[in-house]
Amino acid sequence: MNQQGAETEQDLRARVPDERRATLAALELAATLSHFDQRLDRMEGVDSILRETAAKAQGLVEMQSWAFFLVDPETGDFTCALTDGPEDRLRFEREVDALIEDRTFAWVLGRNRAVLVPSGIGAAGRLLLHPLATSSGLWGMFVAFTGEGAESTDLGFYLLTVVFFSCASMLESYSLYRQLQQVNEGLEQQVADRTRELVSINSSLEREVEERSLAEQQLRRTLNEKESYRQHLEAVFSSIQDAIITVDLNGVVLNINAAAEKMLGIPAAQAVRMHHTALQLPCARACQDVLGATLGSGTPVREFRAVSEDGAQVMILGGTPLISLDGTFSGAVLSCRDITRLVSLEQQLRQRHSFSNIIGRSKVMQSLFGLLENLAAYDTTVLVTGESGTGKELVAEALHYNGARSGGPLVKVNCTALSESLLESELFGHVRGAFTGAVRDRAGRFETAEGGTIFLDEIGDISMRIQVLLLRFLESKEFERVGDTTPRRADVRIVAATNADLHRRISEGTFRADLFYRLNVTSVHLPPLRERREDIPLLVQHFVEQCNTELGTRVAGVDEKAMAALVRAPWPGNVRELKHTLEHACVLCRDGYVEAGHLPAELAAVESPPVRFDAAVSGPVSAAAGGAVPQPVAGGFGRRQLDARSITAAIEQAGGNKARAARLLGVGRATLYRKLRELDMSI
Known part of the structure; x- marks a missing residue:
């Protein structure tokens, strides 16, 4: 009996390591499913991952120094985890604080690719930033000083993205492995x-029976605990929202999780032992192609986007x-991850950055969109003000087509x-005979716009007589045709626009105050493009x-240098000038990316301080002075100095080029031509 009891206990002791090794192997396999090409148990730690990543990045872009900032999972703060020189830690921390404060940091995180930005504290050189992020979340940011002349090709930046995505994936896998390892320990x-x-x-x-019973009870508890851990692990993988299908070397299904069962519409027991090509997957056979590529090459397939046959689902596949x-x-x-909702949210986000062909994501434009949405619902007179080229006609279209009169006509009149x-x-x-050439009755624009x-x-710019007639119509909705005495009525909504200072014209006696108050029931002011520079990238993409x-x-787009020149330009002609500039550049470029050489020469010659965006103010500020970006004053010409002498001097300095002279004067080209006519100048 003693010998039999001893053999049983020996068998029990032998079973414990086998179960423990099986549990460790299962946990390690679960931890390395999303890893790239290395064994997690051979990694030295986070520092080794970061140093290896930095070495690969330095092989692609020349760097003076670098640092990794990792996200604290509890507080969400960015902490400097590693630099190539301890003496540079304080310098990098100050740079990152400045970039977080001016929102450049958040902007780079949203792009999720390599970006070169100016130093946030005014130091020499530029900073290379690249987020460390995976599909499941953000892990940190790579920051490096590249020097003033550092450049990189599109391929170099693409390879940087591959390196840092691999780094983020390794950090994620290593973190999960360490957690599972602690549980295993x-x-x-x-x-x-x-x-x-x-x-x-x-x-x-003497205590053989008692000890045997105790050992059996303790071993049973251990096995129960292991079974409980195993069930917990299976529950974790079953609860993953991504559909997971495991196949052997022959392509036969070994197992599927709950999400895959829902996607296939069949239970796991039925799917097991089927060949993966026989599964009815909603991804137009892209899933089978990914599995076949992984089985054929033995290498991972990452971030393969597929669309279902009916076009209703967008999925990200990985092998x-x-x-x-x-x-x-x-x-x-x-x-297989369903990202249909994310794609829909991206489309909604783009729609939030526009309103009836008016584009902008700045705070002032978002407020304008809300105002236009409210005004469109009410049949009231609106006065639109703003500089030439800011899009006042688009505001009139937005108010009309989003309001109750959208079914009626929209009639536009250029009063000048x-x-x-x-x-x-x-x-x-x-009416017929009202003046020479009036051979028949003719309806005016107010009658044409009936119901709209x-x-x-x-x-x-209208005369005092027209102001009186327009005031009468605004007060009574009645008017008379030229040469007729019969009052007529018209049910129309009036939207007026001007780039003139009506308060100044009222004080000069050239515009009636009572007409101004009738027109200015509600007003919409369009800011100039120089006051909403953060909208320029969106406008560039649209044009x-x-x-x-x-x-x-x-x-395909605009490169970094050309975009920087576009953002820094003064744009006296506002959005209209930007549109014409991009038409010019696209005609020269035709394909590929617009470069600085494709932009007009006078635009490339304009110098302005680096621009950043500050959360504390509504618009762009100068990185050097911290105040509002000043308008360029070239050759001593001011915004209001539009007399004959200053116009002549500007045209002479521009070599006869009136478009460039208008920029020197800080006005639009149409304004310059109008002043030439008013001053009867034949230059």
């Missing part, structure tokens, strides 16, 4: 403790080699394009896409 300690207890029980034959306990290649694991007599006839119409909206552009559609070009 706890299990090993428990098994060791219980094994020592069994050995101590066998030390006394990972399955490595057995002895280190041999034994199959593949397919992961006609003389006083012609404008009166154009607005109110005329009439847009009166450049309202500040490039528009040029590709209308001109047949194949421009």
